[in-house]
Amino acid sequence: MRRGGGGGGRRLPKSSLAPSAASDRTPLLDPHVLHPRNLDLAFSRRDSDAASLCSSRPSSIGTGPSFAAPVTNFSDRASQAAALRVVNAYLAPAVSLRPPLPSAKDIVAAFRCPFKLTRSALKAPGTPHSWPPLLSVLYWLTLLVNSSESGAGGDDSPAASNDLMLYITNSYSLFISGDDDSVASLDEEYSSKARAHAQAAVEASQALEKEALDLESKRTKLTSGPSRLEALQAEKEALTADVEKFEAVVKSWTVKIQEKEESSVHLEKELEAKLMDQQRIAAENEELMKKVDAQVVNVRDVDRMQREIQSVERDNVKLENGNATLEEKGWELEAAVVGKLEEIEGLVEQCNQALRKLKPGIDFQYMLNTKASSPVELLGTSYKTIMKPALNSLADEARRISILKHDESVELEKQSQRNAKILSEKKNHISVCQTKTDEMVARLDSLDVEIGNHVSRCKADARLMKDELEKKDHHLSTVEKESEEFLKISEKKLEDAKRETDEEIQMCARELLKLIDSVTEYKEFMETSISGMRKDLYETVDDISSLASKAASTRQTSAQFVM
Template identity: 30%
Template sequence: MRRATLGSMSPSQLNTRGATNGRAKGSRGSLIPRPPPAGASNVIKPSRPSMGRRSSMMGKGSGTQTETRPIGDRAFQQDCIRNLCNYLTTHGYVNAVSPKVLQAPSSKDVTSIIQFLFHQVDPNYKFMKIEEDVPIFFKRIGYPVQISRSALYAAGSPVSWPSLLAALTWLSQLLVAMESSSEGPDFSPFDDVRGNLLTDYINENYMNYLAGKDDEVDRLDEEFRKQFVQEKEKDAAECEQLQATLNKLKEEMQRAKNEMSPLVALETKKRDFQDDIVKFNQIITGFTAHKQALEKKVNEKRQELTTKKEEVLNTLKENEELKETVAAQQINAADVEKMLKEKEILDVNLQSLMSRKEELEKAAWNFEVQSSKKLRDLETKVNQFNDSCQRLKPTTGEDSHEAYQFEIKLQPRADTPDEILGGTLKTVLKPGFTELMDTCRKRLTEELEPETLKLQQQIFSREIAGRKKAEQIAAATAHIKKLEAQYNVRMDKLNAILAAKIAEREEYEMRTVTEEAEFRKLQVDVEQRLRELQVELDNTLRICQEEIEFEKNEGTEILEIILSTKERTQAMLKRVTDVSIQSTQVFHELLLSP
């Protein structure tokens, strides 16, 4: 409803916002500006009249200002990186982007981000030279700080990147604000109850004034003033409530920034679980190696047990044979004592004979080896043999009546071995040595009688050794069974622990994956909700501030207009009254005149 009674006043006098209701409710303005007409400059203009109204949003600003933001602060840079990264990831930026990349981006990354943001403003924008286009673009959209061209030649350097990062973050926030304002409803002060009350008040008060009802006019003025004060207090309370909500959201946002991220906690927990898995694998490997070593020892013990059993059987068999041999002999205690004494004597003699035997065997072996080498060695040995025969005992000597001619006369030119040895090998040497060997054998047979005592002693010692071995085998068998039982118990416990740990590890892995997915989803939802609340709060504060300013200015101007209209009406009525009085006087004068 338009106020026809105030039609003579201009919008500038009423401080109305004609652009506020510039489009129908429910329609959405485009973020992309229309292409300029032919001959127009390539200045980026907003698609919505409400956005063109404020120079802080779009359009040319009041001029270049000095940078007041702490662009060199590390925390400010991190906030800018986080906001820019969120905008790029949520608006379809095709290249890989992360806070780590935005810490020190390359010139190629910076160029790609600038082109993406510029195309968000104008999809038809064409780049000619980035060092020249970027300063002009930011100047035309109202960025208050001048961007140096020299900074764009090394865009990713630590000196140039902070200022450029602040500019790109400002542009992304501008785009978010444009999206939010284009999606929100239009605001008009005359579409709500206040506008209707003001219109009704003006119409009714003006009619009362024309009717001359001054008391009613004063009453309506007082009522409207009270209603205006109440609405102002209500708006102030709403602003305080919104400010408290804003402070609470800022505290929650700061607390969320300061607190440790759940993702970091889950990653730490995951690393701990992975370390536990590595430790468990090492323990399993150690137990497996220990198990193999124990199995190897068990197999060795079993083999030793089998060998010991065979030795015991052999020993028992030998003992039985020796017992049978001893049982077949008929001896008494005196014979045993005598045998022991003779045994001692025979041991001494046997020891000397054994050493002599070893010497003879060694000499025979050396003689046999040397005799096969050369013929002259044979002659040397024959001479040695002849010399040895000369040194025999008298019973076998050359002058004895039982003497044999053992001398060999070597014939090197003979054809057969017998002839080489002088032809006495078969006729003289062999019979003589045979008779000598028989004599020696007979003497040895007589000397073997003490061997019985030696065998008895061996039987007793072997019986004792067999009993000891049987006891050792029994103890070893019991120990092996005990070890096998312990091994089986340990293996059962180990298998149960391993199965439980494997199940626990699988459960932890599944839980970790689920929690990571839920946390990522929750983080995205929270960040999206925070952005929506921030944008909604900014819009609400802006609308409330504009509404308060508008109501204040409009009420003041309306009161001034009413007062001025009242004064003009009173002056007009006074003039009419004066004219009426003058007319009455003139009429009376005319009546009184003849």
């Protein structure tokens, strides 16, 4: 029922039919189709339009399925703000329409819009009761245009590849310059890249097919598997079984604990018996000690003799240990002497080899005397009288050879100066050639910079085109997913919507009749109240007119009295 018979009230839905989280859900991401009870909030009329609403609303009995659309609840501010963002985002770029334009009703009828608009909603779109249906139509048209544009964009043939344009440009420039080898190598490189790209595309398509098969198998597994209730019941049964097992374990452990307590009682009794035996043995030991003390032999003398024997044994052990350490040290010294003699023999052999390489002109070799007792006797003194004259003669020969080498080096320096002059002349010639090559390199660098700029521009264009294609593909995939989800949900809820539509119509009819009755009663009440007010008004008018005549008479009497 409407409040007080006014025209601006709305009929609120029942608490069991309106979900509490409807205002918190994002409208654009909500895939559920609203029931007609929620559409009544969006398409609420004034009292004057109640009859037209009931008469213009089609019944679901005996009619075919209507055109399904992603309808959302625009009765709350969050849904309206989200829908406005979608419409404004679509209308953000410049959109130009060519006249003449058809009327709004013709456009809505041509696109088979599921929402209906009245003239009052088009004349005053900003009013609270006409804004939700108008926003619903705008949102539905925006979704329709977006889906049609995405479908039309997917059918267009792709633009020419920037790589192909770059290849054609480079090939044509090389062809004009007459470099056939570079043209052939460029053709081979591009063909190899094309083959690699084709192979990569084939592999990507195969991977996508494999992924699709995997997703299909996962979907079948999920659909064929048990429901959530069955899984929870199975989990509950498993938990109850675990609880029973745990209770059985607890019972078994309680039995074991009782057995251990009984065994501990027996052990305590045995411990008490052992303590009694220990006390008895201690008493016997005391008696024995008393008997030993009562004997004639002096115990202190026995202890002293035992200590002396132990000290003698310790001295013997120390002497034996010292002899063993001395023997070990002697063996170590003998091993070290043998090692040093071997090292000296190696050094003597190396010295003899060095003498043979020097060829001093004498037959001399170092001889090692292993039986000597001093270093002089070990090597001998013959090397001083024999080796020194030979080494002096070798030093003189080395000086003479160094003088000859010095003269040769002077001649080589002169020749190197002449060669330096020749090299300077060649360097000058090379510098001239280098300047020419630098000029050519500068030209080539400028060409490389131009080519790099062109390549970067081409890459940027390719990147932009790739990003646009990826965005379109992503948008298309999201639209397909949303459409699939919406189709599944709409199929599930279509029967419920048909069944509830008749109940809604009957309820609205009953409410309309009640409203008409209340209006008639209120009208009768107002008529009676108006008639009563008119009667009171007439009485007050008569009283006022009588008061005026009475006032005139009183004035006359007062004037006469004054006279």
